[in-house]
Amino acid sequence: GDSVTQMEGPVTLSEEAFLTINCTYTATGYPSLFWYVQYPGEGLQLLLKATKADDKGSNKGFEATYRKETTSFHLEKGSVQVSDSAVYFCALSDRGNDMRFGAGTRLTVKP
Amino acid sequence: DAGITQSPRHKVTETGTPVTLRCHQTENHRYMYWYRQDPGHGLRLIHYSYGVKDTDKGEVSDGYSVSRSKTEDFLLTLESATSSQTSVYFCAISGGGGGADTQYFGPGTRLTVL
Numbered sequence: 001g002d003s004v005t006q007m008e009g010p011v012t013l014s015e016e017a018f019l020t021i022n023c024t025y026t027a028t029g030y031p032s033l034f035w036y037v038q039y040p041g042e043g044l045q046l047l048l049k050a051t052k053a054d055d056k057g058s059n060k061g062f063e064a065t066y067r068k069e070t071t072s073f074h075l076e077k078g079s080v081q082v083s084d085s086a087v088y089f090c091a092l093s094d095r096g097n098d099m100r101f102g103a104g105t106r107l108t109v110k111p
Numbered sequence: 112d113a114g115i116t117q118s119p120r121h122k123v124t125e126t127g128t129p130v131t132l133r134c135h136q137t138e139n140h141r142y143m144y145w146y147r148q149d150p151g152h153g154l155r156l157i158h159y160s161y162g163v164k165d166t167d168k169g170e171v172s173d174g175y176s177v178s179r180s181k182t183e184d185f186l187l188t189l190e191s192a193t194s195s196q197t198s199v200y201f202c203a204i205s206g207g208g209g210g211a212d213t214q215y216f217g218p219g220t221r222l223t224v225l
Binding site: 004031032034036041042043044045046049051089091093094095097098099101102103104 | 115142144151152153154156167201203213215217218219
């Protein structure tokens with residue numbers, strides 16, 4: 001079945017460092033890809049998404065490009081802030097009722 | 112923020128007791144979902160609903176049942192709770208149910224089964 005694999009954490013960075021969180025997927029169809037973020041004690045919030053190959057999703061300085069040839073959707077940000085500390089989840093959905101999530105990557109940004 | 116509330120937010124119960132978690136939405140979205148979140152597993156779908164009285168199983172449905180008698184409410188029931196059902200439970204909603212549709216999540220319910 002469809003699945004998502006994302007890099008294990010935790011990831012600890014200094015403020016203004018470059019962030020990459022790797023995400024690869026396995027799917028039989030043509031899924032949409034998502035990055036969700038979870039702040040402490042809260043539910044998941046959509047960070048960005050891409051619905052077809054070569055699409056780039058972006059939001060709040062974060063970017064990810066849907067790469068069909070490498071089945072990847074890596075999350076990047078050029079300069080992280082302390083407020084970016086959270087858990088990040090990569091997810092895919094071929095149909096809305098089958099969204100599959102990665103295990104999550106905890107990011108801590110230190111001042 | 113999408114209008115989704117979950118109740119209770121925290122619950123401690125004993126093995127063998129029934130438990131019902133409630134999800135309430137004010138967005139009039141057709142689709143509603145229940146997930147559980149466990150370390151190392153991300154979120155896994157338990158059940159979902161595609162309309163009033165229309166529900167279907169997800170990846171980890173054993174030991175859970177759901178009901179949806181109104182558009183705005185989606186109930187998750189553990190008929191006889193077990194320690195393996197200790198988890199954080201999230202409700203989500205979406206408008207169209209398609210693969211590209213964003214799901215909006217509630218704040219979660221932390222359930223501990225002793």
